Amino acid sequence: MTTGLELDTELVLPEPADTEALGERLAAELGPGDLVVLSGPLGAGKTVLVRGIARGLGVAGPVTSPTFVIAREHRPLPGGRGVPLVHVDAYRIGGAAELDDLDLDTDLAEAVVAVEWGEGVAERLAERHLLVRLQRQPDDARTATVSRMEEQVR
Ligand SMILES: Nc1ncnc2c1ncn2[C@@H]1O[C@H](COP(=O)(O)OP(=O)(O)OP(=O)(O)O)[C@@H](O)[C@H]1O
Numbered sequence: 001m002t003t004g005l006e007l008d009t010e011l012v013l014p015e016p017a018d019t020e021a022l023g024e025r026l027a028a029e030l031g032p033g034d035l036v037v038l039s040g041p042l043g044a045g046k047t048v049l050v051r052g053i054a055r056g057l058g059v060a061g062p063v064t065s066p067t068f069v070i071a072r073e074h075r076p077l078p079g080g081r082g083v084p085l086v087h088v089d090a091y092r093i094g095g096a097a098e099l100d101d102l103d104l105d106t107d108l109a110e111a112v113v114a115v116e117w118g119e120g121v122a123e124r125l126a127e128r129h130l131l132v133r134l135q136r137q138p139d140d141a142r143t144a145t146v147s148r149m150e151e152q153v154r
């Protein structure tokens with residue numbers, strides 16, 4: 001998992017399209033078994049970034065913030081990369097046991113798994129992951145810092 005972009009550096013994302021484009025760039029480096037953990041406050045752009053990952057992988061949409069669904073699988077579209085995307089919103093997840101109930105390790109065998117609100121709970125799903133920290137700036141732009149996290153204690 002190499003990103004081809006500067007890691008551990010604050011990237012400025014003035015518009016939603018920039019955030020989506022970052023997701024698309026990340027997708028180029030992602031494959032089955034890769035876990036992406038997204039952190040940042042409400043409205044930071046986590047779902048927008050996952051939408052970019054979905055476009056980059058070439059999976060069926062739409063990518064939305066589901067109200068009642070915690071995990072949604074987006075299947076590959078013809079002409080895409082052939083890798084499914086599992087989009088998880090862990091906002092309402094109570095803890096590790098509830099996360100385990102989603103069987104995401106099974107999904108990870110063949111899909112990219114992206115988890116919003118996953119910091120502190122989703123790391124245990126894989127030995128390494130990509131952490132995308134999104135922030136909302138006073139001028140309403142967003143910033144993102146992408147880090148490669150390895151050797152997490154499971
Ligand atoms: N630079 C930007 N990048 C991403 N979104 C932006 C940007 N500027 C404005 N926005 C707006 O901010 C909102 C981000 O919403 P999004 O659903 O992606 O946030 P989220 O982090 O997933 O929130 P939640 O925690 O509620 O799931 C969208 O309405 C988007 O249009």
Ligand SMILES: [Mg+2]
Binds near residue numbers: 046047065116
């Ligand atoms: Mg969201």
